[in-house]
Amino acid sequence: MIEAVGLTKRYGAKTAVYNLSFQVRPGAVTGFLGPNGSGKSTTMRMILGLDEPTAGHVTVGGYPFRKLPNAPRQVGALLDAKAVHGGRSARQHLLCLAQLSGIPARRVDEVLGVVGLQNVARKRSKGFSLGMGQRLGIAAALLGDPQVLLFDEPVNGLDPEGILWVRNFMKQLAAEGRTVFVSSHLMSEMALTADHLIVIGRGQLLADMNVKDFISYNSADFARVRTPEGDPGQREKLTAALSEAGGQVLPEQDGALRVTGLPLPRISDLAHGADVRLWELSPHQASLEEAYMRMTQGAVDYRSTVDERAALQQQMSGAGAMPQGGPYGYAPGAPGQQTGFPPGTTLPGYAEPPAPPQQHAPGAPHTPGAPMPTAPPAAPATPVAPVAPATPAAPATPATPVAPPTPPAQPPAAPSAPADLTKSDTEDAR
Numbered sequence: 001m002i003e004a005v006g007l008t009k010r011y012g013a014k015t016a017v018y019n020l021s022f023q024v025r026p027g028a029v030t031g032f033l034g035p036n037g038s039g040k041s042t043t044m045r046m047i048l049g050l051d052e053p054t055a056g057h058v059t060v061g062g063y064p065f066r067k068l069p070n071a072p073r074q075v076g077a078l079l080d081a082k083a084v085h086g087g088r089s090a091r092q093h094l095l096c097l098a099q100l101s102g103i104p105a106r107r108v109d110e111v112l113g114v115v116g117l118q119n120v121a122r123k124r125s126k127g128f129s130l131g132m133g134q135r136l137g138i139a140a141a142l143l144g145d146p147q148v149l150l151f152d153e154p155v156n157g158l159d160p161e162g163i164l165w166v167r168n169f170m171k172q173l174a175a176e177g178r179t180v181f182v183s184s185h186l187m188s189e190m191a192l193t194a195d196h197l198i199v200i201g202r203g204q205l206l207a208d209m210n211v212k213d214f215i216s217y218n219s220a221d222f223a224r225v226r227t228p229e230g231d232p233g234q235r236e237k238l239t240a241a242l243s244e245a246g247g248q249v250l251p252e253q254d255g256a257l258r259v260t261g262l263p264l265p266r267i268s269d270l271a272h273g274a275d276v277r278l279w280e281l282s283p284h285q286a287s288l289e290e291a292y293m294r295m296t297q298g299a300v301d302y303r304s305t306v307d308e309r310a311a312l313q314q315q316m317s318g319a320g321a322m323p324q325g326g327p328y329g330y331a332p333g334a335p336g337q338q339t340g341f342p343p344g345t346t347l348p349g350y351a352e353p354p355a356p357p358q359q360h361a362p363g364a365p366h367t368p369g370a371p372m373p374t375a376p377p378a379a380p381a382t383p384v385a386p387v388a389p390a391t392p393a394a395p396a397t398p399a400t401p402v403a404p405p406t407p408p409a410q411p412p413a414a415p416s417a418p419a420d421l422t423k424s425d426t427e428d429a430r
């Protein structure tokens with residue numbers, strides 16, 4: 001298990017991660033989600049002992065990574081697939097890593113088979129495609145047959161077949177009882193891969209819950225209603241009738257109306273009563289991607305001027321008929337709206353806070369709504385969706401801790417080579 005408590009990292013005036021507490025449990029794929037620059041890689045580097053937390057701590061199996069006995073056997077990671085000597089073949093690269101950790105050469109061939117690179121094992125890696133590079137990085141992470149695996153954006157740049165392979169492979173590793181922690185900025189991908197989600201924005205926790213709960217908390221039923229084109233009067237009449245009956249009505253870009261708060265038969269009756277003809281009346285559910293975008297929209301550092309989020313925001317604020325929080329509870333921060341952020345918080349227009357006058361105690365709970373001296377001001381004090389209570393789990397009980405000489409620059413490896421990883425996927429070779 002991985003456990004972070006009050007994890008904070010500052011680079012000068014920049015707060016990359018703030019007071020992050022979570023647990024990543026074995027036997028499940030845990031998705032680590034957040035927009036670009038939200039602190040995912042920084043958190044992973046701290047887990048792996050490659051970066052020192054400014055405050056708080058993180059342990060793997062109850063130990064800080066650098067004190068973990070036989071770390072290469074316990075933890076494997078893919079942080080940067082490009083961190084490979086391009087002049088070496090895939091096999092040579094893995095052999096070097098294996099030798100450094102005392103892993104037998106046969107394990108190299110096993111993992112090459114597992115990731116489907118056996119046919120190109122002797123080719124120089126500088127000629128590898130992005131997907132092949134990712135597979136090589138995953139092979140390196142598997143060398144030690146570790147129980148805990150961290151993958152930073154493993155599907156980046158992969159084609160659909162590669163994405164499917166990674167997705168299934170993560171699930172397989174979790175099914176074997178391993179702890180699998182996968183970062184991504186794609187909700188759609190994580191919805192298909194992960195069992196549990198940890199969502200961060202600007203370095204702070206936004207949600208910590210299983211995927212099913214995330215879906216039920218964040219999906220809202222709504223109806224799409226369309227009146228005859230070329231007759232805006234009908235649309236206005238219907239909007240008025242539905243609003244009067246307590247429905248929330250939002251115009252969609254294609255001229256339809258999005259209605260929440262009223263069942264379909266009632267919408268039909270109201271339209272009939274108002275003498276409005278309907279061209280469409282259909283049930284819908286908000287997509288998870290949309291819920292995620294709403295959740296993180298106040299925590300996005302890099303936004304295109306033609307960003308989808310901006311369109312969403314426009315859509316929401318232009319309607320006028322939407323009640324507090326919109327149908328999902330993540331509507332942009334209009335006054336009184338339920339954004340999951342404390343009242344008065346300004347979501348857009350993020351500015352880096354000045355250096356804190358005093359350090360926030362590691363792990364100390366932050367009072368909702370209270371000023372947060374060391375964190376970005378736009379971040380939520382109250383999670384958008386309930387953060388699942390941490391269930392304390394028994395720490396792993398490795399033998400006497402020994403301090404490894406240096407934190408690994410490469411994914412670690414193990415001295416022995418259990419065979420179960422080699423059972424499948426060799427047919428996936430390209």
Ligand SMILES: Nc1ncnc2c1ncn2[C@@H]1O[C@H](COP(=O)(O)OP(=O)(O)OP(=O)(O)O)[C@@H](O)[C@H]1O
Nearest residue numbers: 011014016034035036037038039040041042043185
């Ligand atoms: N060594 C560093 N020095 C200064 N700032 C840093 C450093 N590393 C990360 N940051 C900053 O910390 C913030 C978090 O970065 P991080 O790479 O952890 O985010 P991320 O969620 O992994 O982003 P992405 O999805 O784009 O990879 C960013 O604003 C980044 O610019």
